[in-house]
Amino acid sequence: xxxxxRGLNEECGxxxxxxxxxxxxxTYYGLHSLQHRGQxxxxxxxxxxxxxxxxxxxxxxxxxFTTDAMKELEGKAAIGHVRYATAGGGGYENVQPLLFNSQSxxxxxxxxxxxxxxxxxxxxxxGQGSIFQTSSDTxxxxxxxxxxxxxxxKDRVKNALSMIKGAYAFLIMTETELMVAxxxxxxxxLSLGKIGDAxxxxxxxxxxxxxxxxxxxxxxxxxxxxxDDNGFRSxxxxxxxxxxxxxxxxxYFSRPDSNINGINVHTxxxxxxxxxxxxxxxEGDVVTGVPDSSISVAIGYAEASGIPYEMGLIKNxxxxxxxxxxxxxxxxxxxxxxxxPVRGVVEGKRVIMVDDSIVRGTTSRRIVTMLxxxxxTEVHVLISSPPIKNPCFYGIDTSTKEELIAGNHSVxxxxxxxxxxxxTFLSTEGMVKAIGRKDGxxxxxxxxxxxxxxxxxxxxxxxxV
Numbered sequence: 180x181x182x183x184x185r186g187l188n189e190e191c192g193x194x195x196x197x198x199x200x201x202x203x204x205x206t207y208y209g210l211h212s213l214q215h216r217g218q219x220x221x222x223x224x225x226x227x228x229x230x231x232x233x234x235x236x237x238x239x240x241x242x243x244f245t246t247d248a249m250k251e252l253e254g255k256a257a258i259g260h261v262r263y264a265t266a267g268g269g270g271y272e273n274v275q276p277l278l279f280n281s282q283s284x285x286x287x288x289x290x291x292x293x294x295x296x297x298x299x300x301x302x303x304x305x306g307q308g309s310i311f312q313t314s315s316d317t318x319x320x321x322x323x324x325x326x327x328x329x330x331x332x333k334d335r336v337k338n339a340l341s342m343i344k345g346a347y348a349f350l351i352m353t354e355t356e357l358m359v360a361x362x363x364x365x366x367x368x369l370s371l372g373k374i375g376d377a378x379x380x381x382x383x384x385x386x387x388x389x390x391x392x393x394x395x396x397x398x399x400x401x402x403x404x405x406x407d408d409n410g411f412r413s414x415x416x417x418x419x420x421x422x423x424x425x426x427x428x429x430x431y432f433s434r435p436d437s438n439i440n441g442i443n444v445h446t447x448x449x450x451x452x453x454x455x456x457x458x459x460x461x462e463g464d465v466v467t468g469v470p471d472s473s474i475s476v477a478i479g480y481a482e483a484s485g486i487p488y489e490m491g492l493i494k495n496x497x498x499x500x501x502x503x504x505x506x507x508x509x510x511x512x513x514x515x516x517x518x519x520p521v522r523g524v525v526e527g528k529r530v531i532m533v534d535d536s537i538v539r540g541t542t543s544r545r546i547v548t549m550l551x552x553x554x555x556t557e558v559h560v561l562i563s564s565p566p567i568k569n570p571c572f573y574g575i576d577t578s579t580k581e582e583l584i585a586g587n588h589s590v591x592x593x594x595x596x597x598x599x600x601x602x603t604f605l606s607t608e609g610m611v612k613a614i615g616r617k618d619g620x621x622x623x624x625x626x627x628x629x630x631x632x633x634x635x636x637x638x639x640x641x642x643x644v
Contacts, residue, residue, distance in 0.1 A: 191263060191290070191382075191574075192261045192291060192382040193213075193260055193289050193350050193382050194209035194213060194259045194386055195257065195350045195359070195381075196374070196377055196378070197255070197357045197377060197378050197406045198255060198256065198376055198377040198378060199256075199374060199377035200255060202225060202256050202377075203223060203225050203252035203254065204249065205374070205379070206225075207223070207240065207244050208386075208389050209259065209381055209389065210223070210240045210244075210261055211240045212385050212434075213382055213386055214239065214240055215432075215434060216263070216291075216382060216383075219238075220238065221235065221236070221240050221260060222235025222243070222259065222260050223235070223257055223260075224257065224258055225252045226257075226354050227253065227254040227255060229354060230285065231278060231280075231285040231353070232254075233252075233278050233287065234248050234252060235274040235275070235276070236271065236274065237271055237274060256352065258287060258350045258352045259276070259289070260276050272313045273313050273314060275288075275290065275317060276352075277289070277318055279321055281325070285353065286324070286351065287351070287352045287353075288321060288350060288352070289317065289349070290315075290347055290350075291348040291367050291369075291574065292345060292346035292348060292574040293316060293345050293347075293573050295345040295572050295634050296344045296345065296634045297316040297319050298634070300342065301319060304323070307326065309326070320340075320349065320351075323339035324336055324351075332353065332356075333358075333414075336360070336403065337416040340403070340416045341416060344632065345573060345631060346362055346364070346367050346425070346573035347362045347366075347367065348360070348369040348382065348398070350380065355407060356405055357405075357406040357407070358404065358405050358406075359371075360398075360416065361398045361400055361402055362400065362401070363400050363401040363418065363420050364419075364420065364421055364423045364630050365399070365400030365401075365419065366423055366621055366630070367424075367425065368382055368383060368397070368437075368440075369381075369382060369398040370382075370383070370387070370394060370396070371395045371396055372387040372392035373392060373393050374390065374392045378406050380398070380404075383434060383439075384437045384438045384439075385433075385436045385437040400419035401418055401419045401420075402415055403415070422619040424616065424619070425573065425620075426564070426610065426611075426614070426625075427536075428444075429447045429448070430448070430564045431472050432472075435472075435475055440618075442614065442616065447613065447615065448473075448476045448535075449475050451479065451564075451614070452475070452478060452481075452483065453479045453613070454609040454610070454613040455476070455480050455603070455605055456479070456480045458603070458605060461484075461601065461603075463557070464529045465488070465489040465528050465531065466480050466481040466486050466487065466488045466489070466531045466533060467488070467490065467524070467532055469492060469518075469532065469546060470492060470493075470518070471494065473535045476533050476535065477533040486531065489521075489525075491521050492520055492532075493519045493520075495516065495519065518549070520549045520552075520553035522553045522554055525550055525555040526554030527554055528555055529555070529556055529557040530550055531561060532559065532599075533562075534562055534563070535563050535564060536562060536567055537562055537584060537585065537593065538582075539582060540593060540596055543560060543599075544597040547560065547597050548598060558598075558600055559599065559603075560603070561603050561605075562604045563605050564610055565605060565606065565607045566590065567624045567625065568580070568583060568585045568586045568627065569583070569586065569623060569626070571623065571624050572623075572629070572633055573623075575624075590604065607622060607625055
């Protein structure tokens with residue numbers, strides 16, 4: 180993916196397992212398979228049934244969980260997290276899982292998404308005496324759980340979940356149980372699997388394939404799943420309403436070998452390419468996709484159009500983490516470091532360049548320039564999603580309309596800015612049809628229609644988990 184150099188970033192991925200003697204090792208591999216969802220920090224907390232202990236740090240999974248570190252993480256259950264830090268949201272203290280110790284027992288939790296009423300809840304909790312140790316929205320849930328006036332942890336968790344709004348997939352672990360919760364709108368992917376007698380949960384099903392787990396089902400919107408040594412049981416903490424899975428999971432974020440609600444991501448992207456061929460029949464000599472998420476789309480376009488697919492762009496997979504940084508200057512330099520045009524493929528050709536989205540326009544402009552410098556006679560840019568005109572408040576780091584090129588320019592103006600001969604975005608209707616979900620999708624970044632109430636505090640730059 181080019182998330183790190185163009186500024187469209189998923190906030191994190193979560194993985195958990197209960198009831199396996201190699202819980203930490205399995206979690207390591209599970210987190211490694213989710214590394215594309217966040218590269219700035221990672222952590223893991225394990226339990227042996229008596230106490231919780233964890234390790235976390237700023238860096239990649241392979242950097243934080245060294246051989247010596249893994250020796251300290253023995254237990255029968257674990258939860259883990261990979262994180263992308265937005266500007267101002269970094270720091271060791273914000274790396275998850277967050278671990279809290281008290282006289283009544285310990286609690287660890289991690290989160291994928293963003294709480295739109297977090298600021299209001301923080302003010303309320305601080306007024307009641309809570310002291311926050313991080314700037315992460317995730318900590319809000321821990322304080323709400325601790326302050327809930329119920330005897331059982333399950334009831335305290337359900338009460339706390341009823342107070343938060345937004346997109347969230349939570350993993351909550353104590354010494355004796357693992358709780359899994361998905362927001363009532365089902366905005367983030369979260370699935371349940373099994374390895375032998377052990378249960379696993381993950382943000383993407385590709386993690387199950389890596390660790391050898393059997394997929395069971397997706398977690399339901401508004402569901403609280405409780406896993407312990409006796410198995411698992413399910414309760415609804417809220418009625419599912421206005422189902423709105425993030426469309427960008429299909430378009431961009433998830434790995435192509437993942438399935439979301441029964442739909443394979445690679446297949447969905449190929450269908451997006453075929454729909455593009457129907458909506459935008461361009462005369463060209465070669466079709467090429469921007470690695471990695473757009474390759475499936477380009478293959479679909481090539482199949483439907485009859486124009487051959489070629490590897491016109493090569494991704495350098497050995498650039499260090501220096502270039503995985505949320506700053507504009509490094510994004511611009513990163514384009515040259517991460518991508519190279521294949522002159523032998525594009526020289527003297529009319530190139531149809533397929534990409535999944537245009538956020539700020541920096542990457543698209545530089546790729547078009549590189550292709551033309553490599554000898555392409557024409558560069559036609561096709562985008563497998565509609566223009567992103569509106570900020571996301573649910574866990575993707577586009578928090579202001581000002582930073583979105585489509586929020587301030589017409590399609591023709593964008594075409595001129597990026598230097599393409601033609602520019603076509605897929606229609607919203609075409610995108611929804613191609614993905615093929617039977618229930619709802621969140622289209623807010625395209626349409627401006629948000630599936631939840633947006634609180635005033637979320638209309639400004641804020642800390643995202």
